[in-house]
Amino acid sequence: MIPEVGSFSLILALCLSMILATLPIIGAYQNNFLWMSMARPLSAGVFVFLAISIAILAYAFVTDDFSVQFVAQHSNSLLPDRYKFTAVWGGHEGSFLLWTFMLAGWMLAVAIFSKSMPLEFVARVLGVLGFLITGYILFMLATSNPFDRIVPLPPIDGADLNSALQDFGFIIHPPTLYMGYVGFSVVFAFAMAALLSGKMDAAWARWCRPWANIAWAILTLGIALGSWWAYYELGWGGWWAWDPVENPPLITWLFGTALIHSLAATEKRGVFKAWTVLLAILAFAGSLLGTFITRSGLLTSVHAFASDPDRGFFILAILGITVGGALLLFAFRAPLMKSEFGFDLVSREILLLSNNVILVVAAASVFLGTLFPMVYQAITDDLISIGPPYFNAIFIPLMALLALLLSIGPYTRWKRTSTTYLMQQLGKVALAALALGVVLPLLVTGQISLPATMAVAIGSWIILAMLQDLVNKTANKATRLKGLRALSFSYYGMQMAHMGMAVMLIGVALTSSFSLERSVLLSPGQDVGLGNYVFQFEGTAPVNGPNYVGEQATFIVLQQGEEIAILHPERRIYLATNTPSTEMAIDAGFLRDLFITLGEQKEGDSWSMTIYVKPFVRWIWLGAIFMTFGGILAAADKRYRRLRRKQTESNRESEKSNSIGGELPASS
Amino acid sequence: MKPHRRKKLGIILFIAAGLSVAVGFTAFALKQNINMFYTPTQVAEGEVGVGLHFRIGGMVKTGTVLGASDSLKVNFVTTDFVSDVPIQYEGILPDLFREGQGIVAEGEMDAAGVFQASRVLAKHDENFMSPEVKAALDASGATADNHMPGGEN
Numbered sequence: 001m002i003p004e005v006g007s008f009s010l011i012l013a014l015c016l017s018m019i020l021a022t023l024p025i026i027g028a029y030q031n032n033f034l035w036m037s038m039a040r041p042l043s044a045g046v047f048v049f050l051a052i053s054i055a056i057l058a059y060a061f062v063t064d065d066f067s068v069q070f071v072a073q074h075s076n077s078l079l080p081d082r083y084k085f086t087a088v089w090g091g092h093e094g095s096f097l098l099w100t101f102m103l104a105g106w107m108l109a110v111a112i113f114s115k116s117m118p119l120e121f122v123a124r125v126l127g128v129l130g131f132l133i134t135g136y137i138l139f140m141l142a143t144s145n146p147f148d149r150i151v152p153l154p155p156i157d158g159a160d161l162n163s164a165l166q167d168f169g170f171i172i173h174p175p176t177l178y179m180g181y182v183g184f185s186v187v188f189a190f191a192m193a194a195l196l197s198g199k200m201d202a203a204w205a206r207w208c209r210p211w212a213n214i215a216w217a218i219l220t221l222g223i224a225l226g227s228w229w230a231y232y233e234l235g236w237g238g239w240w241a242w243d244p245v246e247n248p249p250l251i252t253w254l255f256g257t258a259l260i261h262s263l264a265a266t267e268k269r270g271v272f273k274a275w276t277v278l279l280a281i282l283a284f285a286g287s288l289l290g291t292f293i294t295r296s297g298l299l300t301s302v303h304a305f306a307s308d309p310d311r312g313f314f315i316l317a318i319l320g321i322t323v324g325g326a327l328l329l330f331a332f333r334a335p336l337m338k339s340e341f342g343f344d345l346v347s348r349e350i351l352l353l354s355n356n357v358i359l360v361v362a363a364a365s366v367f368l369g370t371l372f373p374m375v376y377q378a379i380t381d382d383l384i385s386i387g388p389p390y391f392n393a394i395f396i397p398l399m400a401l402l403a404l405l406l407s408i409g410p411y412t413r414w415k416r417t418s419t420t421y422l423m424q425q426l427g428k429v430a431l432a433a434l435a436l437g438v439v440l441p442l443l444v445t446g447q448i449s450l451p452a453t454m455a456v457a458i459g460s461w462i463i464l465a466m467l468q469d470l471v472n473k474t475a476n477k478a479t480r481l482k483g484l485r486a487l488s489f490s491y492y493g494m495q496m497a498h499m500g501m502a503v504m505l506i507g508v509a510l511t512s513s514f515s516l517e518r519s520v521l522l523s524p525g526q527d528v529g530l531g532n533y534v535f536q537f538e539g540t541a542p543v544n545g546p547n548y549v550g551e552q553a554t555f556i557v558l559q560q561g562e563e564i565a566i567l568h569p570e571r572r573i574y575l576a577t578n579t580p581s582t583e584m585a586i587d588a589g590f591l592r593d594l595f596i597t598l599g600e601q602k603e604g605d606s607w608s609m610t611i612y613v614k615p616f617v618r619w620i621w622l623g624a625i626f627m628t629f630g631g632i633l634a635a636a637d638k639r640y641r642r643l644r645r646k647q648t649e650s651n652r653e654s655e656k657s658n659s660i661g662g663e664l665p666a667s668s
Numbered sequence: 669m670k671p672h673r674r675k676k677l678g679i680i681l682f683i684a685a686g687l688s689v690a691v692g693f694t695a696f697a698l699k700q701n702i703n704m705f706y707t708p709t710q711v712a713e714g715e716v717g718v719g720l721h722f723r724i725g726g727m728v729k730t731g732t733v734l735g736a737s738d739s740l741k742v743n744f745v746t747t748d749f750v751s752d753v754p755i756q757y758e759g760i761l762p763d764l765f766r767e768g769q770g771i772v773a774e775g776e777m778d779a780a781g782v783f784q785a786s787r788v789l790a791k792h793d794e795n796f797m798s799p800e801v802k803a804a805l806d807a808s809g810a811t812a813d814n815h816m817p818g819g820e821n
Binding site: 350353390 | 675678679683686687690693694697698700701702703704705723735737738739740758759760761763764
């Protein structure tokens with residue numbers, strides 16, 4: 001009975017979102033105050049009913065209701081409670097419900113934190129979001145209802161959650177990634193509202209920016225968590241595989257990064273308006289593409305859900321209608337968006353433009369590499385795959401170029417900057433960065449490698465330029481501290497995110513250049529050396545978990561004869577599915593990770609295993625954390641809040657006049 | 669032409685030039701890094717030259733997995749139920765590698781007719797068959813169902 005309530009609640013959410021998708025938008029055209037003001041309560045209603053749905057699904061998991069097909073397929077009575085709860089997003093149906101629920105959450109946030117915007121605009125934004133949710137719920141009810149029952153004979157026990165998913169990373173990675181992903185739907189809705197009304201000004205960009213920054217920050221974190229999880233769970237010591245399902249978040253991220261930069265130019269200088277809107281559409285399209293690729297089963301990937309073609313077709317239809325419709329609208333409206341155009345070749349506008357061109361080219365080449373196998377197969381019927389070398393060949397030079405330009409950006413002024421000023425400011429920084437690039441990797445690793453030198457030089461270039469900018473900006477204040485306090489949150493946010501880029505760059509280059517890896521067969525008592533470390537295999541002992549049995553090995557790691565770590569990698573068999581699974585053991589460190597994965601038992605007590613030494617690998621995720629923090633800091637800038645207060649008053653005025661006279665002409 | 673128009677044109681040309689370089693470079697990189705996929709039957713019929721890096725997909729033939737006792741070398745046979753191709757791999761196989769399961773291997777044929785794999789992929793979801801393996805089985809006319817372990821083999 002209770003699962004049916006979940007289904008029913010989903011239908012109610014559908015009804016409300018259908019009203020939300022139409023009434024407020026029509027109201028905005030006809031200037032009908034009542035219809036427009038229904039947008040907020042309707043949004044709250046959609047959120048509540050979706051929340052009830054997802055809570056009921058979680059309840060079905062926690063109470064082991066295996067008559068629900070989705071529960072039976074993704075849970076088991078022996079599964080630990082935390083995984084029962086999170087198994088909600090362990091498969092296609094539930095994870096799509098989570099996706100939709102997250103979108104409703106964003107929509108509710110817009111409904112609450114939009115007091116500063118005109119009602120007409122809010123009605124359109126929420127209407128567009130309502131339209132998206134309508135599509136998503138229809139998709140769920142038509143092809144993948146998580147509340148479907150197994151009738152008449154439900155299984156006694158469930159098939160268990162995929163053993164690779166029974167891990168802490170699974171608890172946090174999907175929700176964070178989805179949260180970031182669907183956040184770009186909000187920015188998309190803002191863009192659509194601007195196109196629908198035909199009005200796009202600096203105020204629009206200012207409303208948009210905090211949302212775009214937060215979505216971007218969360219997406220950054222979500223991708224980094226996925227990378228970190230893959231690193232320690234999948235057991236091949238890699239942090240990025242150019243997997244077809246990893247790529248769409250990256251594409252979205254690249255468009256999103258371009259978007260937050262172009263929004264800055266749109267807000268401050270009124271330039272690149274149409275371009276900004278296009279980026280918002282593309283970032284959103286990237287997020288839908290990710291859904292399509294994961295759920296259609298078209299590509300081979302570790303992420304692919306077991307799937308049927310109907311779903312792929314349905315998602316393609318949603319993608320076509322929303323993105324196609326948006327582009328069509330864009331084609332009609334773009335000519336109306338006049339951008340001012342008055343800047344020199346050396347100016348902040350040009351640097352932001354270069355940033356955008358680089359990021360969009362990067363996104364396009366990742367897109368090409370991801371979809372090319374599908375297109376190729378459709379045309380020639382031959383199956384192909386595109387290897388990581390393709391992506392590396394394109395991505396690395398582009399990112400290096402981006403990073404080189406990145407530290408010049410904050411030094412340039414709007415409209416025009418003199419080149420001599422830039423030379424004078426950055427000349428010494430460039431020399432110092434080069435010197436550090438040569439010396440630092442040599443000191444830390446004792447080896448010289450061109451990629452490492454370049455990455456450390458570029459990373460130091462960014463960080464040193466940032467420090468000097470801080471010194472410059474605080475020079476004229478009474479004390480440095482006062483100077484630091486006077487700088488805005490958005491300035492700190494920018495610098496922090498840029499620094500994250502530098503840290504990540506260094507991490508990527510050093511890990512790629514200096515990682516060591518060795519596969520060996522060891523018997524208890526034997527040891528193996530790798531780099532400066534000796535790994536001593538002590539033997540294995542049986543270990544039993546709630547839903548698995550396994551063997552746990554013990555290793556002692558020695559450096560120059562001294563014990564520095566004890567590692568316990570495991571080999572498990574999950575009982576319900578009889579699937580084997582390896583649990584790595586990692587000794588994590590700021591400068592290096594030591595990493596062991598256990599293979600299988602061979603003759604006698606000997607085991608196959610792979611041992612890794614990964615210098616600076618943590619810096620990759622540390623950089624992402626800086627970026628996330630930077631994005632949130634920028635969104636928290638008080639100028640958005642100050643404006644909110646000011647605008648609330650003026651809005652109240654205009655709403656009053658609206659509701660009484662309705663004399664404002666409906667915009668066309 | 670008005671100065672601001674000229675500037676605008678200059679920027680557009682600059683972007684266009686940058687884009688063409690990017691497109692050319694991308695196309696080149698793409699061409700260099702395509703891995704073709706072949707079925708065991710295509711390989712057995714000699715459609716693939718020695719030294720070509722490619723992917724092969726099929727089922728792991730039951731009873732053919734032989735691991736060396738003193739090294740990480742492992743030999744097995746992949747099949748689409750029409751033709752068989754022997755594969756050699758050195759390293760640790762993925763968790764879900766099992767007899768009777770679909771796998772995809774990447775590598776090249778050696779002179780002795782053994783596929784030297786540099787990478788072996790197995791699916792994480794065992795109900796799901798990768799498009800490559802499915803295509804290989806479809807091409808050979810065999811269905812996975814009548815050849816699953818527990819069936820006649």
